[in-house]
Amino acid sequence: MINSNKGESMMQKLPNRGISTLSATEYLILSLLQGNRGREMYGLEMVGKSDGKLKKGTVYVLLGRLEEKGFVKARQEEVSDTATPRRLYRLTGTGQKVFDAWSQVAALGALRGAVA
């Protein structure tokens, strides 16, 4: 049986122990990229797959922030049907580690909720 107080204190301590902070929508973007098995995705594709949780106006702002943090890597599309090439994103090694860490935190939170 997990002590709920211990779980709570871990949750509070984790961000201060070096794990980067991640908002719910940033986590959602990382999970979409993770679920895509290494294949690159573009913003509009993520908006479509998020069931309305991601908006067109916020997705590129969040992707820009994740890129600055080094969690995702972007490159310009080489061949495009449109005059403006799109930007393709994939998860980096650091992004993968952060996603795994936050998945564990989320699982711990869910377990704590189930126990309580």
Added chain:
Amino acid sequence: MKNMKSHSDLQEQDHFDEKDAITTILMIAGGVSEQEARNRLEITLKEGSDAQRRELEHVLLQLRSALGRFPNTRQKRQAVVLATKMATTGGRWFHRVAPGSLMLGIARLLFSRRKVVRVFRPLVADYRLELALAWREGSLKAVCVKVQYWYAFSKACGLDVTLDLLGKIMKVCGL
């Protein structure tokens, strides 16, 4: 009227692509025969200077994107409309501003180059793609897409400013 006859021959084709469109434009706006227009196009693509080829390929890409807005059955007619407008306006109509240019202009004015590349250019690329697809479904759908993307753009501007401000406040507070 020789040109118009050739043009009607062109309309009988089943497959109509951007090369056919540029041939139509050369025929109507440039006043040359279909064969001559095709020859000029092929010669420029094969033997033209790098700058000429690049320019022509860019025009072909723009034409492909512009024609993509319309269903196959209307593409030929649109090429004729385009060519007629070019012939009457001296090409000014063709060089009209691409959709999303105003958004990019505003973003360039307000944000750093890096932000424009990372946030606004991909947004405008999506906008152009969705708008091109929406034109196929009708002008009402296209207006909806325009409204959606202007809202998205304003949100991206606002959110960007707010997040940056929050980040600076957090830094100042040592969080």
